[in-house]
Amino acid sequence: MKRFSRFLTLAVLTAVATAATTAPVFSPNTPTAPATPANNTLTVNGTETDVDTIASTIQIVDQKTGATTDAPPNQPPPPTTVTAVDGELTNSTVPELANSTTPTKRSLDLSKRLLDGYEVVFDGTGFGPTDRDASIEGTAYLTYTVVSNLTYSVDDCLRFCDRVDGCVFANLYYEYNNALLDWVFSEKSNLKCAVYADVHTAAEKTNFGGQQLKPPPEPLVYIQNSSGYAAKTLVDPPVPDGYELVFGPTNGANNAPGYMGFAFLDKYDVEACTQLCNTRGPDGNGGACQYVNIWRAVVNGVPTTYTCSFYYLVADESTAVNFGQGDLKVTYSRGYKRKSLIQDSGFESFAACPVPDICWTESDQFWVATSPSGGSFDAEIIHDATDAHSGSSAGLLGSGFGSDALAGTLKPTNTLDTVPGKTYLITFFHSSSFSGPDLEADAFVDVMWNGQIVETIRPGFSNWKYFEFRVVAVGNDELAFHGGKAPAWSFIDDVYVFLA
Numbered sequence: 001m002k003r004f005s006r007f008l009t010l011a012v013l014t015a016v017a018t019a020a021t022t023a024p025v026f027s028p029n030t031p032t033a034p035a036t037p038a039n040n041t042l043t044v045n046g047t048e049t050d051v052d053t054i055a056s057t058i059q060i061v062d063q064k065t066g067a068t069t070d071a072p073p074n075q076p077p078p079p080t081t082v083t084a085v086d087g088e089l090t091n092s093t094v095p096e097l098a099n100s101t102t103p104t105k106r107s108l109d110l111s112k113r114l115l116d117g118y119e120v121v122f123d124g125t126g127f128g129p130t131d132r133d134a135s136i137e138g139t140a141y142l143t144y145t146v147v148s149n150l151t152y153s154v155d156d157c158l159r160f161c162d163r164v165d166g167c168v169f170a171n172l173y174y175e176y177n178n179a180l181l182d183w184v185f186s187e188k189s190n191l192k193c194a195v196y197a198d199v200h201t202a203a204e205k206t207n208f209g210g211q212q213l214k215p216p217p218e219p220l221v222y223i224q225n226s227s228g229y230a231a232k233t234l235v236d237p238p239v240p241d242g243y244e245l246v247f248g249p250t251n252g253a254n255n256a257p258g259y260m261g262f263a264f265l266d267k268y269d270v271e272a273c274t275q276l277c278n279t280r281g282p283d284g285n286g287g288a289c290q291y292v293n294i295w296r297a298v299v300n301g302v303p304t305t306y307t308c309s310f311y312y313l314v315a316d317e318s319t320a321v322n323f324g325q326g327d328l329k330v331t332y333s334r335g336y337k338r339k340s341l342i343q344d345s346g347f348e349s350f351a352a353c354p355v356p357d358i359c360w361t362e363s364d365q366f367w368v369a370t371s372p373s374g375g376s377f378d379a380e381i382i383h384d385a386t387d388a389h390s391g392s393s394a395g396l397l398g399s400g401f402g403s404d405a406l407a408g409t410l411k412p413t414n415t416l417d418t419v420p421g422k423t424y425l426i427t428f429f430h431s432s433s434f435s436g437p438d439l440e441a442d443a444f445v446d447v448m449w450n451g452q453i454v455e456t457i458r459p460g461f462s463n464w465k466y467f468e469f470r471v472v473a474v475g476n477d478e479l480a481f482h483g484g485k486a487p488a489w490s491f492i493d494d495v496y497v498f499l500a
Contacts, residue, residue, distance in 0.1 A: 027402035028382055028434060028489060029360055042390040042464075042494075043285055044257040044313065051255060053087045054262055054307060055325050058297045061089060061305050063266050064204070066137045066171070067144035067194040069178055069211050069221055072185055077142040077166060077197075080272040083305065084264040094265075094272040095279075117232050118158055122202035124173065124225035133226040134205040136171040139303045140197035140267035146181065149174070149191035157193035158229060166197040166267065168234065173226035175209065177219045197267045198296070198303045199230040239336070240274040242499030246291070248334030252320035254293040258286055258313025265306040268296055273308035274336060278425075278500065286312030287466050287494060288338075288427045293320075295333035340496040341416040341424070342366075342479075347393040347493065350381045355392055358384040360400055367395065369410045377401055378484060379408025382491075389429040389464045389493035396491055397445060398484025411448075411480035416497060418473035423500040426479065427468040428492055430459060435487040437461040445483035445490050450474065464493075470500055 061084050079093045126133030142164055147156040154172060161167040171194045175181060181190040209221035239245050260283050263276050277289040291311040297304045314337050324330045344366035353359035360382045362369045369379035377400040385392040395410045418424060432443035440461040447454045449471045457467060471477070479497060484490050 027400060027486065028384070028387060028396055028398075029358065029377070029380075029400040030402075047257050047259050047286075049253075049255045049259045049309060049322070050262070051322055051325075054309070055328055057084050057087050057089075057264070058299065058305055058307075058328060061264055063139045063264075063305055064137045064206075065141045066135055066207055067141070067192055069175070069209075069213060070180060071144075072180075073143075073145045073187060073192075075143050077164065080269040081266040082263050082276070083266055084262075086261040086263075094269070094275055118161075118170075118229045119232050121169070121199070121228040121230045122205075124227040126224035126226070131224070132208060133173065133223050134208040135173045135175075135192070135194065135223050135226050136196070136200050136204050136228065137206045138196060138198065138200040138204045139305065140166075142166055142195045142197055144192055144194040146185070146187045146189040147172075147191050147193050149189045152225065153191065154227070154229070160193050161195045161229075164195050167195040168231040169196040169199045170194070170229045171196070171200070171226060172229070174224045175221060176224065177209075177221045178213060180213075200228060200303070201301070202228070204302060237268075237270045240271045242278075242339055243274050243292075243336045244339055246314070246335035246337050247317035247320065249332045250317065250320055251323055251330055251333065252317075253295045253307070253322040253330045253333045254309065254311070254315045254319050254335060255322045256293075256311060256313070256315035256319040258291075258311040258315070260286070260289055260310040260312055262307055262309045265294075265308055268294065268306045268332060270294055270334070270336065274338075276308060277310050277338065278498075280310055282427070282466050282468065283312050284466060287429065288312065288425065288468065288496065288498065290314055290338045290340075290496070290498075291335065293333065293335050296331045297324075298329045298331050300327045338498055340498055341418065342412060342495050342497050343414075345495050346388070346391045347381050347395055348391045350393050351383055353383055355383075355385050358382065360396070363413070366413055367410060368413050369395075369408060371399075371408050372406050374404065375399065375406040375408065376403045377408075378404065378406045378486075379410040379481075381410075387431075387434075387491050389431065389491075391493075394491045394493040395481065395495070396484070396489060397481060398486040398489035402486045405485050407483050407485060409480055409482045410492065411478065415476040415478050416473075418475055418477045420473055420475040422473050424471050424473055424477075425468055425498045425500045426454070426471060426496075427466070427498070428481075428495040429464050429466055430457065431462065431464045431491040431493075432459055432488060433461060433463050434489045434491070439487045441488065442485050443483075443488040443490050444485065445481055445492070448478075448480040448482055450478050451480075 147153040371378035
């Protein structure tokens, strides 16, 4: 129990009711025991990226697909699919972002191109009566169309790729003995143009047909003249709302602390990756997901999956040192930081005295604390590493000197730069363990948004615990924490406001 020696004397005291009541023997500002070394609850040791599990899961996942024989042409590309989570294979779609105003295009770095913006990756074969070719079965398949088979219509195929969000590669080929193409689908053409959100090579020409679509002795489906075309120019994908690009693209993935797990996506989709971060459950030690690292895994030269790793601490390129293992190579690695509207989430801008000394203030550049009439330091910023969840400072509610039992208010100095109508997530850590179980029984904090109580937490005696609440913005919104009732002190740290 933290600072047990400091509150032994308090165990026999009753809660302070007014400023005139006898004050506790000690308080956060005037401890009787010597200050102890920092003992923050936030622990990052042993939380580095689980590189081995990611690598082993890459070896068993299978995301290769292509245009099937029975699917009609011109279908919209399917939503991004999650194919594995934390080492377990799965198959679920990523929900659309309710708050997003980012363009819906999701791909491996593409933009609209002119037809001359493509290059031939491989030519087709199989022109004779018994010579056969194969179409691509690869990652990030989007959709297909059929183009006129009066000629080998490469331009029409590439025009189709230009129209499909995410397309960077087209595979053009003839598919014979498919009655659906010949007689059922309205286009009446067997020249297929399949498009992908990743670039593939002739090594991935593995679909030779062979389907028996009509009873024998009707012939089997076969493929001829399968050629591939890739975009010459790739550009950065749009940065999702509520995030900022930290680094990339590079060929190194993060191996960083604060790791929360990973997911595989069926295409390189930055927005889907950040949406999974937004909806991932919090880590009890570190809180909400604040950072993602997305990268493409290439095994034996073939794109295999798209990894999205989650972190409660923000990483950077200095930890992007995982370049792969053996035949596995990391490509197109990018890091994205979740943006908070709180400028000093950990109260660390106040450091008026060196640790292990203790000092306090009612305001600094980013936070302001106020007391009601007759109160004294009923809210404050305290610089004392033993009272912080992380770092060396925290917010305190309740008279720092224990001189009254009035509730104080702590809030950011400025209103928040919110967008009206958007939903935001307030996250923070709270501790009410300074005075022991009996004296902390009445601990409470009102979480306030524009002067209205969003929720009142009554944790009683509690070590550091994570809380989050959703609010809707009206623009220039005001966040505040109101509470404290010395000796039922409440400490608040690591406060963030994210776009939900």
